[in-house]
Amino acid sequence: MVKFRVKANQSGQYYLPKEVREELGEELNVICNAKVAVIYNSQTSLELVLKSLKVLTHDLEHRRDLEKDEKNQKAWNPEHLRAASPLKNESKE
Numbered sequence: 001m002v003k004f005r006v007k008a009n010q011s012g013q014y015y016l017p018k019e020v021r022e023e024l025g026e027e028l029n030v031i032c033n034a035k036v037a038v039i040y041n042s043q044t045s046l047e048l049v050l051k052s053l054k055v056l057t058h059d060l061e062h063r064r065d066l067e068k069d070e071k072n073q074k075a076w077n078p079e080h081l082r083a084a085s086p087l088k089n090e091s092k093e
Contacts, residue, residue, distance in 0.1 A: 028042060038053065
C-alpha cells in the first residue's frame with residue numbers, strides 16, 4: 001500500500017495524485033467524520049468498501065507498530081549511554 005500526503009491549495013481544494021485518480025475513477029463518494037475521510041469509487045458496493053477498510057485497518061495497525069518500535073529503538077540507544085557514562089573508554093597513548 002502507498003501513502004500519499006495531500007495538501008489543500010489556497011482555494012481549499014485538494015489535488016489527488018494521478019495514481020489515485022486512475023485507481024478510483026472519475027466519480028467518487030466521500031464519507032467524513034471529524035478526523036478521517038473515506039474516499040471510494042461511486043460504483044463500489046459498501047460490502048467491498050468495508051472489506052477494503054479491514055485491509056487498510058491492518059496496514060495502519062502495522063504502521064503504528066513500526067512507529068512504536070522505531071521510537072523504542074531511539075529511546076534505548078546504547079551510544080547515548082556510552083557518551084554520557086563517566087567510565088568512557090579512553091585510548092591510551
